[in-house]
Amino acid sequence: MASVAVHTASTAAACEVTLPIYEAGRRVGRVCARDARSRGLTIVNLSDGWTPRVLSDGPARDQTDRADPADTQPYRPIFVALADERLADVPAEYLPERYLELFGVPPTLRVLRERLADDARHECHGQIDDDALLRLERLVRSRGEDLERQRRRVRELAMLNRRLSRAAEQRGLASIDELAGDERFDRLLQRRAGVFEHVEAIRALQAHLRCDGLLSGRYGEGVFDPTTAAATELYHRRHAVFSGPLLTSGTRQAIALGSREADFHALLRTLRERVASATGLIEDGSAGHTWGTVLGRTIDAAPLRANAGQPPAPNPAPDLLSPATEAAARALGLVDPAGALTALASLARAGVHRVAIRLPTMPRYHARRMELRAEIDRGDVRYESPIAEDGRRRPMRVAHRAVLTLFARDGDDWKALVRWPTTIGGWNDEQVEAGASELRYKESPVGPRIWRQIVASPSWIPPSATPDGDLVRRTRGGIEPRHDVLGPGYRSAFGLAMLVHERRSDPDGGDVSLAADEGIRTHGSVAYRSILRGTSHGCHRLHNGRALRLASFVLAHREHVRVGVIPVRYSRNLRVGEDTARIEMTSRGYGFELVDPVPVRVLRGRIIGRQRTPITFPP
Known part of the structure; x- marks a missing residue:
């Protein structure tokens, strides 16, 4: 272990803030915060009040260019409370829910420490026989014929068990299994084996859900019914499994890890966000399709390693986040579930919120100010109507989906930092008149654009064409606006962060004021499945966590001004049937403005099908 100089009393007195230095899970000294970088150390925020940079507080400037030191982001405390699962501190309109990592809100270290320390829960999981569940290879749904077929299996299994148990008892046998080899019962035993595996698989799943306190109320034992499906969706969210209320391979993979190991994976993912924030790294291996591991573990679900059918980007950066995260984990002693629990408990007892650790050397192109550009390849584009002449739905599959690639200047070349799946516009319902709606194509414009404005916790001002029914939810007394969709919040139509596309009107691109x-x-x-399979209303969607990481990375490496809360006066009357409601909005979100915008080019992609241009409609 390398020796680390400890500050003397006189040195410490001259320093406003000193931080503990950690190596191999041990505190080995202290360093003045302002000297950490020059000593090759990185300061990592481990506090339960952490947020991504784009959600951080700081002085904004008003129109007279006077700094307001008291400026804060209104949504920041909501994000922090959700991450720390302090749901009592979250107003109802912000949807006080747990397990929001899939939606861009990773759990805090306190939450993860308590999960790892919950021995009763882990022992409960450990007592479950998963063999039948892990052998199950098919997708299981909770509706239609699949549901009724499952109920028949449970009834049939109960009937067969009664008959075979009676036969075993009459012969003085200890169990049904001892009937094997008796030809008189071969057919019944084969029938039982055919239904037993599936029923036992669902029972095992339900047992795991009960261990986590997710399954309660009325449900069918051994049946993947709607109650079990809803609990499974919560389980997916807890373990960042990209699946809805279905029993999938992702469900089985999470269960196969074991509860302690699954919680440890979540800890490594949370640590990765802290490391990304501390280092300004964004390179995750996606540019070259070379995703790494952390401590030998693949900590992301398969959809986050999807390539959208596109090839690797030219001159791709390797995965830098994974080795940096692993170095941080080793420095802090977070090397396995047991060691992580010990280390987290020690950090909590010592009241350590920030640490200085040694991480891998940054690449040469990284700097406080980086020359960046982005490219969005629209991939395969289909303009024809999804409704065929005979009225049936036409399949709209494409082989190459849209991707967003971020580049940084590296000497005379450009380095591709990330390449992430995104969306382009497509066919969507629009309100046309008197509440009626029809399908219309929403284009994603091509050509050069810029990112000049970045908005944290944005609100969504719905276009007039958005059907009223999409903007309300039913209540006992009628309807109310869907504040979750309008924002701010993780379920907002714009998610937790957005970068505005603007088109420059001047040919030289020199006058930013002419941007439109x-x-x-x-x-x-939060519509994460749409990013890999669906379309948008023209915007380019990212998983919330990636949007936060992208916006934070740009702010970390480009000079910018905090605009602060962006005021707006917006109202709209909504009517669904005889029920009415009203939207009132006063803020668009919290804004930043880049002094030097990031160039963005949206490529035309490959038009497939007979329709070669977008179908236009009268306004």
């Missing part, structure tokens, strides 16, 4: 907002954004979204 066309209503297109790169933004976060």
